[in-house]
Amino acid sequence: MSICGVLDKDEIEEFVKILTRQTCTAHDPIIDEGEPADFVFNVTGGAVKLFKLLPDGRRQITGFLFEGDFLGIAMNDTYSYSAEAVGDAHMCRFNRRKFEALLDRFPKLERRLLGMASNELAQAQDQMLLLGRKTAREKLCTFLLSLSRRSEKRGYDPSVISVPMSRNDIGDYLGLTTETVSRTFTNLKKDGVIRLLEGNRVKINDAEQLQDLAEGA
Amino acid sequence: MSICGVLDKDEIEEFVKILTRQTCTAHDPIIDEGEPADFVFNVTGGAVKLFKLLPDGRRQITGFLFEGDFLGIAMNDTYSYSAEAVGDAHMCRFNRRKFEALLDRFPKLERRLLGMASNELAQAQDQMLLLGRKTAREKLCTFLLSLSRRSEKRGYDPSVISVPMSRNDIGDYLGLTTETVSRTFTNLKKDGVIRLLEGNRVKINDAEQLQDLAEGA
DNA sequence: CGGATATTTGACGAATCTCAATAGGCGTGG
DNA sequence: CCACGCCTATTGAGATTCGTCAAATATCCG
Numbered sequence: 001m002s003i004c005g006v007l008d009k010d011e012i013e014e015f016v017k018i019l020t021r022q023t024c025t026a027h028d029p030i031i032d033e034g035e036p037a038d039f040v041f042n043v044t045g046g047a048v049k050l051f052k053l054l055p056d057g058r059r060q061i062t063g064f065l066f067e068g069d070f071l072g073i074a075m076n077d078t079y080s081y082s083a084e085a086v087g088d089a090h091m092c093r094f095n096r097r098k099f100e101a102l103l104d105r106f107p108k109l110e111r112r113l114l115g116m117a118s119n120e121l122a123q124a125q126d127q128m129l130l131l132g133r134k135t136a137r138e139k140l141c142t143f144l145l146s147l148s149r150r151s152e153k154r155g156y157d158p159s160v161i162s163v164p165m166s167r168n169d170i171g172d173y174l175g176l177t178t179e180t181v182s183r184t185f186t187n188l189k190k191d192g193v194i195r196l197l198e199g200n201r202v203k204i205n206d207a208e209q210l211q212d213l214a215e216g217a
Numbered sequence: 218m219s220i221c222g223v224l225d226k227d228e229i230e231e232f233v234k235i236l237t238r239q240t241c242t243a244h245d246p247i248i249d250e251g252e253p254a255d256f257v258f259n260v261t262g263g264a265v266k267l268f269k270l271l272p273d274g275r276r277q278i279t280g281f282l283f284e285g286d287f288l289g290i291a292m293n294d295t296y297s298y299s300a301e302a303v304g305d306a307h308m309c310r311f312n313r314r315k316f317e318a319l320l321d322r323f324p325k326l327e328r329r330l331l332g333m334a335s336n337e338l339a340q341a342q343d344q345m346l347l348l349g350r351k352t353a354r355e356k357l358c359t360f361l362l363s364l365s366r367r368s369e370k371r372g373y374d375p376s377v378i379s380v381p382m383s384r385n386d387i388g389d390y391l392g393l394t395t396e397t398v399s400r401t402f403t404n405l406k407k408d409g410v411i412r413l414l415e416g417n418r419v420k421i422n423d424a425e426q427l428q429d430l431a432e433g434a
Numbered sequence: 435c436g437g438a439t440a441t442t443t444g445a446c447g448a449a450t451c452t453c454a455a456t457a458g459g460c461g462t463g464g
Numbered sequence: 465c466c467a468c469g470c471c472t473a474t475t476g477a478g479a480t481t482c483g484t485c486a487a488a489t490a491t492c493c494g
Binding site for chain 4: 383385
């Protein structure tokens with residue numbers, strides 16, 4: 001587990017004692033915005049989406065979590081967003097009270113959480129730039145690039161990425177409609193930037209070109 | 218200073234020792250994206266805007282800071298955004314290394330920073346929802362409402378808010394153009410939702426209506 | 435194979451942007 | 465104190481990107 005990288009064996013033991021393993025299937029609600037934030041989670045497999053809703057049903061996905069990602073760093077009294085699994089997802093669940101008690105005992109963990117929150121904040125700012133100022137094409141290229149970088153960081157081939165989420169989810173993440181996402185995929189394909197493979201995978205033909213397209217350069 | 222609310226007199230002394238006071242005028246760069254993050258700041262007066270740029274000059278303002286707000290919670294090696302004063306702004310500057318050294322001595326401060334980061338993260342998610350899914354009118358209402366709430370929290374009349382930033386800044390914060398911001402102000406005025414007063418102030422006629430408009434209800 | 439769901443494609447419309455002109459504010463200096 | 469000039473805000477007209485609605489196609493899974 002990524003948050004535990006700074007802990008030694010005995011310390012990890014303490015966490016294992018208080019965790020519950022759980023599996024969620026697609027559309028399975030994990031947490032609901034506004035509910036008391038009684039648990040924090042660590043994703044151990046699959047993908048999870050975080051989102052907020054407007055009263056009329058419009059949805060903004062604020063992030064996708066993958067193996068190793070932590071859900072609930074921002075610990076206010078209530079959850080500020082909802083979460084559900086993209087496909088099937090596996091997670092460790094911690095009672096928040098017990099989790100915080102352990103935090104007190106391992107101050108280096110607190111420092112680490114602050115670091116993770118910093119990263120999330122930086123990511124959130126990138127996403128604001130994307131949502132507020134990028135075109136549909138730039139948005140999709142940015143998205144594919146971030147998936148590619150994530151793949152690379154986990155030791156996979158960055159030029160062939162798995163895109164497990166639906167067009168609709170991608171749209172709700174990028175501030176676009178399903179149709180625009182689909183059309184933009186088609187355009188990128190036509191322009192030779194990417195190739196669509198079976199199994200929801202995408203081949204990136206020229207990462208540098210993708211990078212330029214992502215920034216409107 | 219807001220971050221120091223958890224400290225006692227002697228502890229605050231330690232911070233005062235390492236701070237430098239500085240004043241910035243409009244468009245004065247405070248920090249630049251990509252530069253080494255050698256300093257952290259606390260705003261003591263005026264307003265500051267945080268923003269990111271695309272290569273062609275498109276700009277996204279990711280947040281406004283006011284008195285008491287802290288700049289640099291997200292402490293990576295380099296700044297992930299730029300900052301400049303809106304009008305004139307006053308700030309305390311801390312050497313980051315020394316600041317972090319003090320953090321080690323006051324663990325409750327670290328907990329507090331994590332709390333502040335959590336709040337910022339929640340705010341960032343709200344802003345993503347706004348940027349990705351709200352209409353121009355909803356965006357502006359949300360913005361005015363947040364200024365009103367901020368005013369209220371500081372003990373001012375929430376129905377008359379000061380809007381010190383330019384239409385252009387508001388546009389870059391809401392993902393709109395100057396013209397659309399201006400037009401939307403005009404519409405809200407025409408519909409009796411707000412009234413424009415001199416001195417860049419805005420009178421909110423019906424806060425509840427504004428709330429509804431902000432969420433598309 | 436068949437039904438359900440997701441994706442793609444097309445035609446059209448609307449919100450917002452762009453470009454351009456006008457009006458308003460504010461400070462400076464005569 | 466007024467006039468000028470600069471900068472920002474407002475308003476207008478037309479263009480464009482993206483959204484909406486609808487239909488066709490593809491994919492998944494039992």
